[in-house]
Structures are given as C-alpha cells and as structure tokens.
Amino acid sequence: MTNHPVEMFDYHIWATRTILGRIAELPPTVLSQEVNSSFPTIAHALSHMYAVDEMWYRIFTGIEMRKALQDMMPLATEVLSGTEEYASRFDQLSERYHAALHQQTDLEQSMVLDNPYAGIREVRLSEILLHVANHGTYHRGNISTMLRQLGHASTMTDYVFYWYQQQPNIPSA
Structure with a gap:
C-alpha cells in the first residue's frame, strides 16, 4: 500500500533535484540575476525553500516551531555560491x-x-510532509517563472512526470 504523504515528499525531492538540474545547465549567473518577482533572485528563492524544508524537518523531529523558525531565519536569506551547493x-x-x-x-x-x-x-x-511538498511546488513555480523572465526555459516538474520516472511505461496491448 502506498504511503501518500511519503510519496509526495519523495516527489518534492525529485522535483527539487529536477529544477536544480535545469538551473545547473544554464550560466552560473542565472542564480544571482535580479528579477521582478516574489524573490529578488533564484538563489533567494532556493535559500528560502531550503530554510523552510529544514525548519519543518526540525519540527517533524520534535523541535518547537518557534525555536525552529528562529534558528532557520538566517538561512532563508543566505545565498549560496552555486547549484552544486x-x-x-x-x-x-x-x-x-x-x-x-x-x-x-x-x-x-x-x-x-x-x-x-x-x-x-x-x-x-503526515500533514507536515504534505505541506513541505506543497510549499516546494509553489516555489518551484516561482523559479520557473523567474527563469522565463530571464529568457530561459524551465523544466517540467509536475507530479505526473514523477510518476513516469518511478515506474516504467506499460506497453499497450
């Protein structure tokens, strides 16, 4: 039996790796180019995503939300050097x-x-896992829009594409 919250979390991991893979194909400056969006740069969006994922991990493992939020606030604006990081x-x-x-x-x-x-x-x-996946989907959408504003195509990270990555196609009869 499928554990849907865990599957959605695994989708979140796959989709984040997929969008990072796409960004890695582009010039490194794409991370720091400013756009008029919900975040000033793609790097800021990724930093926010990571900090929130980390915060919810801490909550998931028993740390109170106020403490987890306080601990993660500095990470939300920390800009890393590249997609590999x-x-x-x-x-x-x-x-x-x-x-x-x-x-x-x-x-x-x-x-x-x-x-x-x-x-x-x-x-x-289970709700925490679903929230982490949903939050990531929202911000990967922001990043896709930012990539388009910068003149680059994004990549498909829809849940349906995750399905096809996880299970081979069944040949038609």
Whole structure:
C-alpha cells in the first residue's frame, strides 16, 4: 500500500533535484540575476525553500516551531555560491528526512504546533510532509517563472512526470 504523504515528499525531492538540474545547465549567473518577482533572485528563492524544508524537518523531529523558525531565519536569506551547493544541502536534508521517516512508524501521530503567524493547532506528521511538498511546488513555480523572465526555459516538474520516472511505461496491448 502506498504511503501518500511519503510519496509526495519523495516527489518534492525529485522535483527539487529536477529544477536544480535545469538551473545547473544554464550560466552560473542565472542564480544571482535580479528579477521582478516574489524573490529578488533564484538563489533567494532556493535559500528560502531550503530554510523552510529544514525548519519543518526540525519540527517533524520534535523541535518547537518557534525555536525552529528562529534558528532557520538566517538561512532563508543566505545565498549560496552555486547549484552544486544547493543540491548538496537539499540532498543531505532529504537523507535526514528519510532517516527520520524510517524511525517514525506512525505518521498520523499528532503534535501541537504553535505557529507565531497562525496560532496553535494540532497537526499530524503526515500533514507536515504534505505541506513541505506543497510549499516546494509553489516555489518551484516561482523559479520557473523567474527563469522565463530571464529568457530561459524551465523544466517540467509536475507530479505526473514523477510518476513516469518511478515506474516504467506499460506497453499497450
């Protein structure tokens, strides 16, 4: 039986690697070229994505949201030198997520989330994984738009393309 929150998280990892692969094909300056968008540069968008993924990992593993948010704020604006550095950070973080997932047997376990922007509520671990995937999808869309504004094509990171990467096509009869 498929664990859909874990599958969506794995899609998030695949899609982030895919967009980073596309950016790596372009001139290195594409990371730092300014655009009129939700982030001033693609590097800022990637830094934000990484910091938020890291923050939610910390929450997933038991750190209170206010502390995790405070710890990750500096990373949200830290601009790295290249796509290799972003890819390395995302890969290391995904390995830590997977290690935590192997230790966690009940993704429907709840925790109290004290979100300084939205208030207190209970949240299931599975919801955290779905949120991380959804947040990444949103910002990969921003990055695709930024690439187009800079005169470059993006790449397809839709969930359906992840399906085809995971399972070979079945020949028609």
